[in-house]
Amino acid sequence: MSTYLVYTAGGVLLYALGTYGLLAKRHLIHKVISANFMGSGVFLILIGLGNRSPEGGPDPVPQAMVLTGIVVTVALTALGLAIVKRYYTATGLDNLDDEPSAGGDR
Amino acid sequence: MNVLAQLPGLLVVVPLAGAAISFVAGRRRAPHVALATALTVLALAVALAVHVLDDGPFRYQVGGWGAPLGIDLVADGAAALFLVLTAIVGLVVTLYATAYFRTDDETAYGHGLFWTLWLFMWTSLNALFLTGDVFNVYVCLELVGISAVTLVTIGGGAEALRAGARYLFASMLGAMTYLLGVALLYAATGQLDMDVLRTTLVADTTAATGLALMIAALVLKTALVPAHFWLPAAHGSAPSPVSAVLSSLVVKGSYFVILRLMLDVMPADYLPGVEIVLGVLGSAAIVWGSVQALLQTRIKQLVAYSTVAQIGYLFLVFPLARHGADVLTLALTGVLVHALSHGLAKAGLFLGAGSLMTRFGHDRIADMGGAVRSAPALTFGVALAGVTMMGLPPSGGFGAKWLLVSAALASGEWWWAAVLVTGGLLAAAYMFRLLSVLLKDTPTELHASKGDARTEWLPLALALGAVLLVLAIPLVSNLAAASNVLIHAGVTP
Amino acid sequence: MTAWLPMLIPAIAGIATFALGESRGRARNAVNLTAAAMSMALVARLVVHAYNGTVVASTIPMLPGLELGMSADLLGLLFAAVATVLWGVTLVYAIGYMDHAADRARFFGFFALCIAAANGVALADDPLSLFIFYEILSLTTYPLVVHTGTPEALAAGRKYLFYALGGGAALLVGVAWLATIAGQTPFTPGGALTTVSGRTAELRVIFALMVAGFGVKAALMPLHGWLPGAMVAPAPVSSLLHAVAVVKAGVFGIIRLVNELYGPDLATSLGVATPLAILAAVSIIVASVIALRQDDFKRRLAYSTIAQLSYITLGTALCSPLAAAGALAHLAHHAVMKITMFFTAGSVYETLHVKKVSQMPGLARRMPLTMASFAVAAFALAGIPPLVGFASKWMLGVGSTQGGSVWALLVYVSSGALALGYMVPILTSALREGDHAPARGAESDPRMLWPIVTVGVLTVVLGLTAGLPGSPVHWAMTAIAPSFGGWTP
Known part of the structure; x- marks a missing residue:
C-alpha cells in the first residue's frame, strides 16, 4: 500500500511539474519536454497500480496501458x-508568444 | 458469420486499409483510393444505422476477447448518427479535395500526404464514436489529434505551423490529463469498460476525481469556452477541406465521449453541479463565440468563431437532462439534430469559404463584394448554411433549436430558451454581415475569377443537406431512441 | 397532397427560375406565368371545394409529437387567392419593369419563393406550420429588398432583418411555449385551446409574444420601422410584397391568432384583445398623420399601408363578428387598392423618374390611364362608395358599434378623412400644369400599363359586386362566421 502511495505521490508531482512547464515555459522544446513529464507522471501512477493487491498476482492491465501510452507519447513528441x-x-x-514577421499562407 | 455484426469492426478497418493503400498508391492514384474508401465507408455506416434501427444497439468484441479485459465497440443509435454524419461529410470533403489539392503548388509540400492523413483521421474518428472503453478513448483521441495537427500544418506556412503547434500543446495537455483521470478511475474501480462502469460505479472520491479530470480534458478537446483558445487559429489557418472536417467532425468526437460519460456512465448527480457548469459554459460559448465572429475581418476566422459558438449549444443538454425522461428525450434529440445540422452546414461553410478565397485570392470579408454575380450557387450555399446556423426554418438547425427550446420550456428553466434564441439572433448578425458583402453590387472588374465547378456546388450540396435534415427529424428521433443514453434512462420509444 | 400545391407550385417555379439562369429570359417568363396560371386554377378549385364544405387538408410528421399541416379552408384561401391572383398580375408588370435590369433570375426566383411562402402562411393549419412559412417569407424577401446591392438597399435590408428576425424569435418562443402546454393545436374556428384550462398568465404572455411576431410584418406601431425603408426595393417588390404578401402575412397571422387559435371568447376573457385594439388604433392615426407629410411618393404609400394594415388588426381585435369579417374583406380589398398605387409609383418612376409628389405636375396629362387608375384606387382607399374600400370600411364601422366600441368607429371615420388628406394632394399635384409634356406614343411600357388598368378596374368591379356570393365580402363573412358560433349577418 505504501509503495503504491509513493508511486502515486511521485506521479502526481511529475504531472503537476509538467503541467506548469507546458503552460508557463516559452521555449517550444521546453513545452514538448514538459508534456513528456506529464506523461511520465501518469505512467508512474499506472505502474504503481499494477502492484496494488499483494495477495493476487500483478495486474497486467495498467502495464498494457503504460505500454500503449508510451507509444502514443513517442508519436506526439516526434510530431x-x-x-x-x-x-x-x-x-x-x-x-x-512573438508574432512571426512573415505573412501567413492561406 | 453474420456480416452485419461485423460492421463496427469494418468501419474501422476499411478506412485504415484505405489510408495504407493511399500511402503506397502514390500522389496520382491516392485520390481515387480515398474516393473508393469514402463510398464504402458511407455504405457501411448507413448499413450500421439501419441495423441499429431494426435490432437495437449491439456490441462488437475486438479480437473476440470481450469486456472487461478486451475492448468492445458499441454500436448504438447515437454512434450510428455520428458515423453517418462523418461518412457524408467525409465523402463530400474527399470530392472537394480532389479539386482543391489538384494544383501542383510548389509551396504546398505536404499536399500529397493529405489523403493518407485524412483517411487515418477518419479511421480514428470512427473508432472514437464506437469505442466502449475509456482507455481506448484515450488512444483514439490521440490518433485523431496527431492526424489533425499534422493536417493543420500540411500547408507548411508559418501561420499554419504556429496554429498547429498551439493545437498540439492543447492536445497534449488534454491527453495527459485524460489519462491521469483514467488512472484514478481505474485505481478506484478496476474497470475500464463504460458499460461495466455504468452498472458498478459507486460514490468514491478517487473515481469522481478521475471522471472530473477526464471531462475537463474532453472539454479542452471540444474547445468549449474558455478552453477554446486553440480552435480559431487551428481551424482558420488549415487548408479548407481540413478546416471543414475539424470543425464539423473532430470536435464532435470528444463531445460524444462527454455525452456518454455524463448521461450514460455516471449516475445522476455523481459530480454535483457539473451539469450546470457545462450548461453555463455552453451559454457563454454561444454569446462569446458569436460576438467574436461578428468582429472578425477574415472569412475563415469568422467561420471558426462560429464553431466556438455552435459548440455551446451541444452542452445545453446536460442541465436539461436533470428534468426527467421526457425533457431528456427532447434535449438529447435536439443536440443530436444540432450536431448533424451543424456538421453538414459548417463543413459547407468552410468549403464555401475556401472556394471564395480561391476565387478572390484573399480572405478579407470586406473585399468579397459581388460574389453573388460570379458564383451564385456558392453564395446561395453560404446563405443556406447560414440559415441553418441561425436556426431558422426550414433547416435542421431550426429542428434542433425547436427541440432544445421546447425542452427548456418544459423543464421550467426558461433561461436556456432565452440563450438559444439570443444565439440564433447573434448568428443572424454575423452571417448577414458576411452575406450583405457577398450581395453587394460592385464594379465587374473586381469580380472573382471562375473556379472549378466542384468548389462551387459541393458547399451548396452540404448546405442543402443541412436544410433538408428538417425532414429527417423523425428518423433522427428513432435513432436517438435507440441510443444507450435513452435506453438506460428507461425511455421506451 | 393537393393542399400543398398552392405552396409547391410557386416554389418549384422559383427553383426552376434559378436553374434556367440569367440568359434564358423567355423560358423564365413562361415558367413563372404558367405557374401563376396553374396556381390560380388550383386555388379556384379549392375555393369551390371549400364553399361546398370540403376542406382539403394534409399533414406530414415533422417534430416529435408535432405535424406540419396544410388545410385549404375559406379563411386561408382568401389570402392565398389574393396572393396568387396578384402574383399573376404583378408578373406581367415585373417583366416590363425589369426589362433591362440585371440579375433577373435571382429576382424572379426569389419572387416566386416569396409567393410560395405566402401561400404556405395562408394554408398552414397550425401555429408551427404558420411559423415555418412566416420565417421562410422573411428570408426569401431579404434578397429582394437588397436586390440592387446599393448601400441604401443593404442598409434597408439590415433593418428589415433586424425587425423580422427579432419578431420571428418572439414568435418562435410563443409557438414553442404553446406547444409545450397544449401540444398540436390545429386552427379551429372559435379557438383551438379548449384543452388548456387555467394558465391565464402564460396564455397572456404567449399572446403578446405572437402579436410581437406577427406585428412586425403587420407593421403594427412601434414595430413598423422597417417598412418605409424597404421601399428601396424594385417597384414590383413594393407592390406585391410590401402591399400584399409580406404585410398581409402579418395581419393574417393576427386573424388566425385571434379567431382560430385563442378564439374571440378567450381573447376577450383574457383581456388581451383590447390592448391590441388600442395599439392598432394608435397606429392608424399616427401613421395617417405621418403620411400627410411625406413628399416621397412610395414613403407616403408605405405609411398609408401601415395605417390600413392596422384597420385589419383593429377590426380583428374588436372580437365582433361583422368587424372581423370586415377586417378579412379589407385584407383583400386593400391589397387590390394598394397594389394599384404601388404599380403607379413604379411606373411613373420607371417612365419619368418621378419619385416625389412635388415632381408630379403634368403627370395626369402625360400618363392619363395610369393616373386615372390611381385616382380610382385613392378614392376607394378613402372609402368613397361604391368603390371597393367602402364595403369593408362600412362593415368595420358598423361592426365596431355592434361590438360596443364606438371609439373604434371614430378612429375609422377620422382616418378616412386623413386618407383623403394624404391622397388628394397627390391627385391635385398630378393635375396641375407642369413639365411633363403629353406623350407622343404609349404612356408607358404596355406590360406595365395594362396591369395597372386591370387592378384599377378591379377596385371598381369588386366594389360594385360586393353584395354578390363569392365576392371578398361574402367570402369573408362565410369564413368568419364559424368563429362566432355560426353567426349569420
Whole structure:
C-alpha cells in the first residue's frame, strides 16, 4: 500500500511539474519536454497500480496501458519536435508568444 | 458469420486499409483510393444505422476477447448518427479535395500526404464514436489529434505551423490529463469498460476525481469556452477541406465521449453541479463565440468563431437532462439534430469559404463584394448554411433549436430558451454581415475569377443537406431512441 | 397532397427560375406565368371545394409529437387567392419593369419563393406550420429588398432583418411555449385551446409574444420601422410584397391568432384583445398623420399601408363578428387598392423618374390611364362608395358599434378623412400644369400599363359586386362566421 502511495505521490508531482512547464515555459522544446513529464507522471501512477493487491498476482492491465501510452507519447513528441523545427526554420522563432514577421499562407 | 455484426469492426478497418493503400498508391492514384474508401465507408455506416434501427444497439468484441479485459465497440443509435454524419461529410470533403489539392503548388509540400492523413483521421474518428472503453478513448483521441495537427500544418506556412503547434500543446495537455483521470478511475474501480462502469460505479472520491479530470480534458478537446483558445487559429489557418472536417467532425468526437460519460456512465448527480457548469459554459460559448465572429475581418476566422459558438449549444443538454425522461428525450434529440445540422452546414461553410478565397485570392470579408454575380450557387450555399446556423426554418438547425427550446420550456428553466434564441439572433448578425458583402453590387472588374465547378456546388450540396435534415427529424428521433443514453434512462420509444 | 400545391407550385417555379439562369429570359417568363396560371386554377378549385364544405387538408410528421399541416379552408384561401391572383398580375408588370435590369433570375426566383411562402402562411393549419412559412417569407424577401446591392438597399435590408428576425424569435418562443402546454393545436374556428384550462398568465404572455411576431410584418406601431425603408426595393417588390404578401402575412397571422387559435371568447376573457385594439388604433392615426407629410411618393404609400394594415388588426381585435369579417374583406380589398398605387409609383418612376409628389405636375396629362387608375384606387382607399374600400370600411364601422366600441368607429371615420388628406394632394399635384409634356406614343411600357388598368378596374368591379356570393365580402363573412358560433349577418 505504501509503495503504491509513493508511486502515486511521485506521479502526481511529475504531472503537476509538467503541467506548469507546458503552460508557463516559452521555449517550444521546453513545452514538448514538459508534456513528456506529464506523461511520465501518469505512467508512474499506472505502474504503481499494477502492484496494488499483494495477495493476487500483478495486474497486467495498467502495464498494457503504460505500454500503449508510451507509444502514443513517442508519436506526439516526434510530431511536436518536427513542428517546432519547421516553425523555427520558417520564422526563426522558438516560442509562440512573438508574432512571426512573415505573412501567413492561406 | 453474420456480416452485419461485423460492421463496427469494418468501419474501422476499411478506412485504415484505405489510408495504407493511399500511402503506397502514390500522389496520382491516392485520390481515387480515398474516393473508393469514402463510398464504402458511407455504405457501411448507413448499413450500421439501419441495423441499429431494426435490432437495437449491439456490441462488437475486438479480437473476440470481450469486456472487461478486451475492448468492445458499441454500436448504438447515437454512434450510428455520428458515423453517418462523418461518412457524408467525409465523402463530400474527399470530392472537394480532389479539386482543391489538384494544383501542383510548389509551396504546398505536404499536399500529397493529405489523403493518407485524412483517411487515418477518419479511421480514428470512427473508432472514437464506437469505442466502449475509456482507455481506448484515450488512444483514439490521440490518433485523431496527431492526424489533425499534422493536417493543420500540411500547408507548411508559418501561420499554419504556429496554429498547429498551439493545437498540439492543447492536445497534449488534454491527453495527459485524460489519462491521469483514467488512472484514478481505474485505481478506484478496476474497470475500464463504460458499460461495466455504468452498472458498478459507486460514490468514491478517487473515481469522481478521475471522471472530473477526464471531462475537463474532453472539454479542452471540444474547445468549449474558455478552453477554446486553440480552435480559431487551428481551424482558420488549415487548408479548407481540413478546416471543414475539424470543425464539423473532430470536435464532435470528444463531445460524444462527454455525452456518454455524463448521461450514460455516471449516475445522476455523481459530480454535483457539473451539469450546470457545462450548461453555463455552453451559454457563454454561444454569446462569446458569436460576438467574436461578428468582429472578425477574415472569412475563415469568422467561420471558426462560429464553431466556438455552435459548440455551446451541444452542452445545453446536460442541465436539461436533470428534468426527467421526457425533457431528456427532447434535449438529447435536439443536440443530436444540432450536431448533424451543424456538421453538414459548417463543413459547407468552410468549403464555401475556401472556394471564395480561391476565387478572390484573399480572405478579407470586406473585399468579397459581388460574389453573388460570379458564383451564385456558392453564395446561395453560404446563405443556406447560414440559415441553418441561425436556426431558422426550414433547416435542421431550426429542428434542433425547436427541440432544445421546447425542452427548456418544459423543464421550467426558461433561461436556456432565452440563450438559444439570443444565439440564433447573434448568428443572424454575423452571417448577414458576411452575406450583405457577398450581395453587394460592385464594379465587374473586381469580380472573382471562375473556379472549378466542384468548389462551387459541393458547399451548396452540404448546405442543402443541412436544410433538408428538417425532414429527417423523425428518423433522427428513432435513432436517438435507440441510443444507450435513452435506453438506460428507461425511455421506451 | 393537393393542399400543398398552392405552396409547391410557386416554389418549384422559383427553383426552376434559378436553374434556367440569367440568359434564358423567355423560358423564365413562361415558367413563372404558367405557374401563376396553374396556381390560380388550383386555388379556384379549392375555393369551390371549400364553399361546398370540403376542406382539403394534409399533414406530414415533422417534430416529435408535432405535424406540419396544410388545410385549404375559406379563411386561408382568401389570402392565398389574393396572393396568387396578384402574383399573376404583378408578373406581367415585373417583366416590363425589369426589362433591362440585371440579375433577373435571382429576382424572379426569389419572387416566386416569396409567393410560395405566402401561400404556405395562408394554408398552414397550425401555429408551427404558420411559423415555418412566416420565417421562410422573411428570408426569401431579404434578397429582394437588397436586390440592387446599393448601400441604401443593404442598409434597408439590415433593418428589415433586424425587425423580422427579432419578431420571428418572439414568435418562435410563443409557438414553442404553446406547444409545450397544449401540444398540436390545429386552427379551429372559435379557438383551438379548449384543452388548456387555467394558465391565464402564460396564455397572456404567449399572446403578446405572437402579436410581437406577427406585428412586425403587420407593421403594427412601434414595430413598423422597417417598412418605409424597404421601399428601396424594385417597384414590383413594393407592390406585391410590401402591399400584399409580406404585410398581409402579418395581419393574417393576427386573424388566425385571434379567431382560430385563442378564439374571440378567450381573447376577450383574457383581456388581451383590447390592448391590441388600442395599439392598432394608435397606429392608424399616427401613421395617417405621418403620411400627410411625406413628399416621397412610395414613403407616403408605405405609411398609408401601415395605417390600413392596422384597420385589419383593429377590426380583428374588436372580437365582433361583422368587424372581423370586415377586417378579412379589407385584407383583400386593400391589397387590390394598394397594389394599384404601388404599380403607379413604379411606373411613373420607371417612365419619368418621378419619385416625389412635388415632381408630379403634368403627370395626369402625360400618363392619363395610369393616373386615372390611381385616382380610382385613392378614392376607394378613402372609402368613397361604391368603390371597393367602402364595403369593408362600412362593415368595420358598423361592426365596431355592434361590438360596443364606438371609439373604434371614430378612429375609422377620422382616418378616412386623413386618407383623403394624404391622397388628394397627390391627385391635385398630378393635375396641375407642369413639365411633363403629353406623350407622343404609349404612356408607358404596355406590360406595365395594362396591369395597372386591370387592378384599377378591379377596385371598381369588386366594389360594385360586393353584395354578390363569392365576392371578398361574402367570402369573408362565410369564413368568419364559424368563429362566432355560426353567426349569420
